[in-house]
Each structure stands twice: as structure tokens, then as C-alpha cells.
Amino acid sequence: MIRLLLADDQALVRGALVALLGLESDLEVVAEVGRGDEVLAAVTRTSPDVALLDIDMPGLDGIEVAARLHAAHPRVRILMVTTFGRPGYLRRAIDAGASGFVVKDTPARELADAVRRVHLGLRVVDPALATETLTAGTSPLTARERQVLAAAADGSAAGVIAERLHLSEGTVRNHLSAAIGKTGTRNRAEAILAARRQGWL
Template sequence: MIRLLLADDQALVRGALAALLGLEPDLEVVAEVGSGDEVLAAVERTTPDVVLLDVEMPGLDGISAAAQVHARFPRVRILMVTTFGRPGYLRRAIDAGADGFIVKDTPARELADAVRRVQLGLRVVDPALAAETLTAGTSPLTAREREVLAAAAGGATAAAIAARLHLSEGTVRNHLSAAIGKTGSRTRAEAVRAAERLGWL
């Protein structure tokens, strides 16, 4: 039996995944959690073979949770299963130690097969997303530019961002300007949207 842990903040989706995977004779769902903060403790408690993680969850996001699991339990396989098939997410998930990345509209049979392949140590990636990721390339944003752009996502002023990140307003404006240029945008709002669409934030 392949023991599975499911982490998804949407109870309905999590329940549906558990029911579908539970129909497979060689798969057993041993734990379900609703936030990234609960993943590490659940892995410790239930010793799954494969952890299925959503990307966007409250508290710790799925990519950060993947990094924690990979660091503490390197033999546990990680499969990202998400609605958000964005190139930057795929690249960041793989860098964090994920073994696979597929989208939630994958047919149940293919999802079960992806779990089996990941458990065998194979890399499983949604083919369309893999092609898009190669085309998009790596994120050109520095860690600080990404942080400033993420802080600007809610429409905060340069002064508010500066106070929050303990930077000068001039430094914030420089990072925003660089991010606007690197995303090929005209405004910071456009830069935020472009970076979010590509999974760079």
C-alpha cells in the first residue's frame, strides 16, 4: 500500500481527492489537513509515502510546506496538486524538493498513476505546464524585488511598503521600477498582475 497525506484548504476538494484515491486498491489516505502549517506534524504522526500538497493554502503555502517536508523527511515523496498551474510555481516547487506537479483537472486515473510514479522516484510534471515553464524561463526578479512587489499587491503606498519592510522610500521605488521593467509592464499594478500570473510572487 502507498500511504498518502492530503493537504488542501478546500474541504470539498480534499474530500473528493481522498474518495477518488481511496478507490484505488494500492492507495490509502492516512491523513488530511487543511493548511500548510499542519503538514509537517501530520507527516511526523502518520509517516506517509507521498504527500499531496495544494500551492495556495492559509498559513504556510504548499511550496514552503514542501521545503519543510523535504528537509526533515527526504524519503517522503511530494506531489503538488493545484488549481494554479503557473510556471513560477512549478519551478519554485521543484527547487523546494517536490517530485511532481499536476493540476487539479487531471483525470482521477492519471492522478493515481502520478502518485505511483512519484512514489517510485520518478518526476511527474503536467506536460502543458512544463512547456510553458520552459518558455517563460526563470523569474528575473531578485528576492527583494519580489518582496517589494508582493507588498505592493494590495495597493500600498511606497511609504507604507518602506515602513513595513524597513527600507527607504527611494529604495522601494527603485525596486518597484526594476520589477516593472523586468515584467515588461507600465505600472506597478500591471507588474503585480504579470508576476502573479507567472507564479513569480
């Protein structure tokens, strides 16, 4: 029996996944959570074999959860199951330790098969997304540029971002300017949108 943890903030989607996967004789959902910051405690409590993680969750996003889970419980396989099939997300998820990446409209039988393959230590990636990722290339943003751009997403002024990230205001402005240039946009708002569309944020 393969023990599963499901993490998705949409209760309806989570319930549907639990029901569909529960129909498989060799799969058992032992935990389900609605927030990213609840995953590690649930893993410690229930010892799943495979964690199915959404990307867009409150508390912690799925990619950050994947990185922390991989570091704390390396034997637990990670399968990203998300609405957001973006090249940047796939690359970041794999870098964070995920073994697989599928989109939520994957047929139930294929999802169950992906879980089994990930459990066996194989890598499973949505074929269309894999092709798109190879042609899109890597993110041009550095880790710090991505961090500053993400901090700017709520509209905070450079001074506020600088204080929050313990940087100088000039450094923040330089990183924002670099991010705008690398995304080929005209301002920080456009840079944020472009980076999100690619899955770089």
C-alpha cells in the first residue's frame, strides 16, 4: 500500500483527489491539508510515502514546501499536482526536490500511475510542459532579484522592501531595475506579471 499526503488549499479539489485516488486498491490517503505550512507536521505525524503538493497555497507555496520536505524527509517522494503548468514552476519544483510534476486536469488513471512511478523513484513530468520548459530556457533572474521582485508584488516602496529584506534602498532599486531589464518590461508591475506568467516567481 502506498501512503499519500495531499496538500491543496481548495477543499473541493482536495476532496475529489482523495475520492479518486481512494478507488485505487494500492493507494491510501493518510493525510490531507489545506495550507503549505501544515505539510511538515502532517508528514511527521502520518509518515506518507508520497506527498502530492499544489503550488499556490497559503502559508507556504508548494515549491518552498517541496524544498523543506525534501531536506527534512528525503525518503518521501514529492509529486506536484497543480493548475499552473508553467515552465519556470517545473524547473523550480525539480530543483527543490520534486520527483514529478503534473497538471490537475490529468486523467485519474494517469495521476494514479504517476504516483506509483514517483514512489518507485522514477521522474514523472507532464510531456507538453517538459517540452515547453526545454524551449523556454532557464529563468534569467538571480535568486536575489526574484526575492526583491516577489517582495515588491504588494506594491511596497523600495524603502519598505529594503527594510524587510535587510538591504539598502539603492540595492533594492538596482535589483528591481535588473529584473525589469531581464523580463523586457517597462516597470516593476509588468516585470512581476511577466515573471509570474513564466513561473519564475
